Amino acid sequence: MPSFHPSPETLPESFPVFPLIGALLLPWGRLPLNIFEPRYIAMTEDALAAGRVFGMIQPDPSRRPTANGPALYQVGCLGRIVFFAETDDRRFLITLAGVIRFRVAEEIEMRRGYRRVRADFAPYWADLDEHKASLALPRDQLLQKACAYLAAHGYKIEAEAIRALPDVELVASLAMACPFTPAEKQALLQAPTLAQRAEALLALFEIDRHARLIPSAKQES
16 A cells, blocks of 8 residues: 555646556556656656656557657556665666546646646545445456456466455556556546446456457367
């Protein structure tokens, strides 16, 4: 569980963003990152000096590029650096803890080569208390289907360790660990509630299961 529990009035109005395709950060989840590009090293240095926060957001391939680079999805997640180490070759290894989702109100002037936004958190205040939410579906069902999905894709999880997680961290961990497409990850990010995100996970697991069954059925016929 993140060690940083802000109130709405303490959230930053503007902050850096790290646009990274296929990267999903959810509230109450943790994302390890290897920072090596000079502009993102600068971003990390500035974040460490000022609140330790920046936003993760995906580029949006359906929209035209902007003067600052690829267009961005309108929803991302603010994260706080909870661990960092600097390597001998001047990279940063960090862990980012998800705090709250945000909607991009506007993109503002770049700083030291990295992008920045002014954010609207209002639609997502519930993220700050989401640890109180429940799945509204059986945990065993979610874990069983998640394990089958990950095994089919060559991944392994520590089932007992993940079984002990609170609901919100369980869903965040599964959503972030699974090799979904960028569009599927964005859909999970934008699911309004924890229960709806869990239902979306189950739907993705089931779609994948059917997709794998279809080639087998064709081979048998």
